[in-house]
Amino acid sequence: MEQRRADTIAEALEERIFDGTYSDGDRLDEVRLAEQFGVSRTPFREALQRLARSGLVELVPRRGAFVRQPGPVELIEMFEAMAEIEAVCGRLAAMRISDEALAALQDANVKCEAAVGCQNPDGYYTENERFHRIIYEQSGNSYLTTEANELHRRLKPFRRQQLRLRGRMAQSMAEHKAILDALEAGDPVAAAETLRGHVAIQGEKFHSLMATLKRVTEV
Secondary structure, eight states: OOHHHHHHHHHHHHHHTTTSSSOOOOOOOHHHHHHHHTOOOHHHHHHHHHHHTTSSEEEEETTTTEEOOOHHHHHHHHHHHHHHHHHHHHHHHHHOOOOHHHHHHHHHHHHHHHHHHHHHHHHHHHHHHHHHHHHHHTOOOOHHHHHHHHHHHHHHHHHHHHEEEEEEEEHHHHHHHHHHHHHTTEEEEEHHHHHHHOOOOOHHHHHHHHHHHTOOOOO
16 A cells, blocks of 8 residues: 555656656655645655656755756667667567466557557556566566666656657557567567667657657757
């Protein structure tokens, strides 16, 4: 229950950062916000820790929590690294994935498709996250899985936000199907290429995300 409260608070604060309610450098008043959310300071602090891991908040000892939005260069570098890590996971998974894991990926895709049908980006993201974590685990490389999960966690708010862009859920769904086809065919090259393209953020997608973050940037 406490963890779920922390997750809900973190997601609400993410939305406030993305919609411009909080700007870069703003201090988050822990006492006032905990009262506003109707929770004790424990789940609120856990929410701040989650945002700090994502890089959206900086925790300064004896001063508090401050909003920190990554700049365009830092963000594109993180997505570039994530795309390559996922490509390696996909390549290895294509050679090692179990039938049970393929069935789980298919189930995740069915639920993702249902979320697309009812325009539910949060529901889509939940199953999307499950889809990717299965692939990390099926790489058969525990060190790689740990690194992939860590960077995925840091990029979570930005990956969630992308799904709110017009047409992005349907596009992501088509990419999921191509990824699953490559894994089912045991094709490591195709699995790597489809995952890399699915995660890479560049061109119009990048500019749309930055506009959503309410930042004026020059890339």
